[in-house]
Amino acid sequence: MTYCLGIVTRDGLVLASDRRTNAGLDQVNKVRKMHILERPGERVFTLLTAGSLSCTQSIVTLLQQDFEAGRGMAAADTFYEAVREVGRRVREVAELDREALERDNFTFNVSIIVGGQIRNQPHELYMVYPQGNPLRAAEECPFLQIGEVKYGRPILDRGVRFEKTTLTDAAKYALISIDSTMRSNLTVGPPIDMWVYHKDRLEMRQVRVFEEGDTELISIRQEWERHLRQAVQALPAIRFLEEADGND
Amino acid sequence: MTYCLGIVTRDGLVLASDRRTNAGLDQVNKVRKMHILERPGERVFTLLTAGSLSCTQSIVTLLQQDFEAGRGMAAADTFYEAVREVGRRVREVAELDREALERDNFTFNVSIIVGGQIRNQPHELYMVYPQGNPLRAAEECPFLQIGEVKYGRPILDRGVRFEKTTLTDAAKYALISIDSTMRSNLTVGPPIDMWVYHKDRLEMRQVRVFEEGDTELISIRQEWERHLRQAVQALPAIRFLEEADGND
Numbered sequence: 001m002t003y004c005l006g007i008v009t010r011d012g013l014v015l016a017s018d019r020r021t022n023a024g025l026d027q028v029n030k031v032r033k034m035h036i037l038e039r040p041g042e043r044v045f046t047l048l049t050a051g052s053l054s055c056t057q058s059i060v061t062l063l064q065q066d067f068e069a070g071r072g073m074a075a076a077d078t079f080y081e082a083v084r085e086v087g088r089r090v091r092e093v094a095e096l097d098r099e100a101l102e103r104d105n106f107t108f109n110v111s112i113i114v115g116g117q118i119r120n121q122p123h124e125l126y127m128v129y130p131q132g133n134p135l136r137a138a139e140e141c142p143f144l145q146i147g148e149v150k151y152g153r154p155i156l157d158r159g160v161r162f163e164k165t166t167l168t169d170a171a172k173y174a175l176i177s178i179d180s181t182m183r184s185n186l187t188v189g190p191p192i193d194m195w196v197y198h199k200d201r202l203e204m205r206q207v208r209v210f211e212e213g214d215t216e217l218i219s220i221r222q223e224w225e226r227h228l229r230q231a232v233q234a235l236p237a238i239r240f241l242e243e244a245d246g247n248d
Numbered sequence: 249m250t251y252c253l254g255i256v257t258r259d260g261l262v263l264a265s266d267r268r269t270n271a272g273l274d275q276v277n278k279v280r281k282m283h284i285l286e287r288p289g290e291r292v293f294t295l296l297t298a299g300s301l302s303c304t305q306s307i308v309t310l311l312q313q314d315f316e317a318g319r320g321m322a323a324a325d326t327f328y329e330a331v332r333e334v335g336r337r338v339r340e341v342a343e344l345d346r347e348a349l350e351r352d353n354f355t356f357n358v359s360i361i362v363g364g365q366i367r368n369q370p371h372e373l374y375m376v377y378p379q380g381n382p383l384r385a386a387e388e389c390p391f392l393q394i395g396e397v398k399y400g401r402p403i404l405d406r407g408v409r410f411e412k413t414t415l416t417d418a419a420k421y422a423l424i425s426i427d428s429t430m431r432s433n434l435t436v437g438p439p440i441d442m443w444v445y446h447k448d449r450l451e452m453r454q455v456r457v458f459e460e461g462d463t464e465l466i467s468i469r470q471e472w473e474r475h476l477r478q479a480v481q482a483l484p485a486i487r488f489l490e491e492a493d494g495n496d
Contacts, residue, residue, distance in 0.1 A: 150398030150399055150432070151398055151399075151401060151402050152402075153399060153432050154399050154400075154402060154403070154428035154431065154432060155402070155476070157428070157431050157432055158428075158431075158472070158473045158476050158477075159473070159476055159477055159480060168485045168486075169480050169481060171485075171486045172480050172483050172485075172486065173480060175486065176480070180402035180405070180406075183402070183405050183406075184398070184401050184402060184405055194486070196486075196488065205488075206488040207488070208486065208487075208488050208489075216484075216486065216487065219484075220483055220484070220486075223482075223483055223484075224406070224479065224483065225406045225407070227475075227479035227482060227483070228403070228406050228407055228476075228479065229406075229407055230479075231472065231475035231476065231478075231479060232407060232417050232420050232421060232424070233417060234471075234475060235420050235468055235471055235472065235475070236464075236467070236468070236471070237416045237419075237420075238416075238419045238420065238423065238442070238444075238456065238464065238468075239456075239464065240444065240453075240454040240455070240456050241456075
């Protein structure tokens with residue numbers, strides 16, 4: 001499995017992903033699922049991929065070849081068009097591989113998160129479905145997730161707001177969301193890749209890898225659990241009708 | 249869908265469940281999934297049910313008939329035997345209905361949480377699988393969930409500890425866990441039933457229903473979100489190598 005997420009706020013973007021990949025529980029590897037396409041000062045895209053590694057590799061390879069040759073996402077006039085290029089490559093690889101996969105009961109289940117910016121345009125966050133169609137993150141729900149999405153969702157639902165969440169805090173939310181997922185699902189695991197993008201910078205800059213045993217990751221996890229327990233203790237006790245009848 | 253959970257601590261039990269039931273998104277009803285079987289001073293059992301309402305109703309009806317007649321869970325010598333009675337009725341209803349369900353591509357997916365105590369024995373928490381076999385909660389993982397379990401799990405993973413969590417706090421964890429699930433999944437919804445059991449009391453006593461719009465539920469939700477955001481702000485900022493080069 002995999003867990004990737006993107007957060008968009010007024011000030012920029014945070015994208016993060018784990019590196020665990022597995023075919024069953026006994027064939028576990030580490031593979032980077034974050035891919036950066038960049039022309040500093042002009043445009044920057046970060047892609048996060050979930051699903052069959054064989055298929056996502058093909059898609060990213062085709063997009064990178066295009067980008068380096070000045071085609072595809074490098075030539076798109078708008079962010080929307082760039083995301084459509086991703087969808088076009090998703091469909092192309094589906095055309096190549098889907099039938100053979102389905103014959104052996106595998107599904108073509110590739111999902112891709114795309115965040116970034118083209119100069120003089122807003123920063124944007126999208127996901128591309130296995131069918132190649134794009135979905136844009138909205139201010140009302142300023143995050144997108146792919147892969148093992150459920151465990152990491154509650155903290156994002158409760159905390160992240162487009163207008164009010166700073167990028168510094170958005171990075172913490174992303175890390176907590178991934179840490180919650182790792183804790184509850186063995187097939188998501190470190191290293192974690194994180195990219196924080198301040199709008200209008202138009203280059204990657206703030207990239208961070210948290211290895212297994214990263215002291216900052218461990219310290220944030222411990223601090224977070226301590227804060228959570230304190231927060232629960234600080235909540236008022238739930239009242240029951242029968243409370244009045246004794247202290248036992 | 250449904251979400252039910254049970255927490256066991258040194259001091260007792262907390263069981264909670266939502267009341268939403270649906271066949272698709274357009275046939276939504278409210279049904280109580282918490283069932284109490286009680287002989288005050290002698291034994292008390294609370295059952296939470298998830299899965300096809302038709303099947304769980306049959307199982308609970310059979311168990312209640314037995315209990316009232318002094319058989320089944322009323323006659324079991326140990327909590328383990330009482331839970332085996334639940335499993336026996338699960339298998340009986342599976343025998344009756346499973347084939348017809350599967351012919352039309354429904355699965356027999358009944359799960360049941362059982363918490364309670366028999367006099368002079370420890371308080372216990374189990375779940376019974378659709379196949380009728382029982383699983384006991386352990387001190388290392390002192391909670392059990394059935395139904396839509398993922399969204400509500402992270403807070404339990406982080407917070408609940410058998411030895412250290414008070415029953416007062418366990419009730420808050422249960423409510424937050426259900427509230428997180430309701431927030432992320434429309435097919436789980438109020439009213440919420442909650443039972444808090446102090447060990448050795450051997451009667452139900454603390455039962456509480458949170459209706460839609462319950463002011464205490466809303467206030468706990470708001471307080472919780474405020475605390476979470478403060479906790480995130482209080483965490484140290486994540487450091488990036490490139491931070492040193494400017495304040496932009």
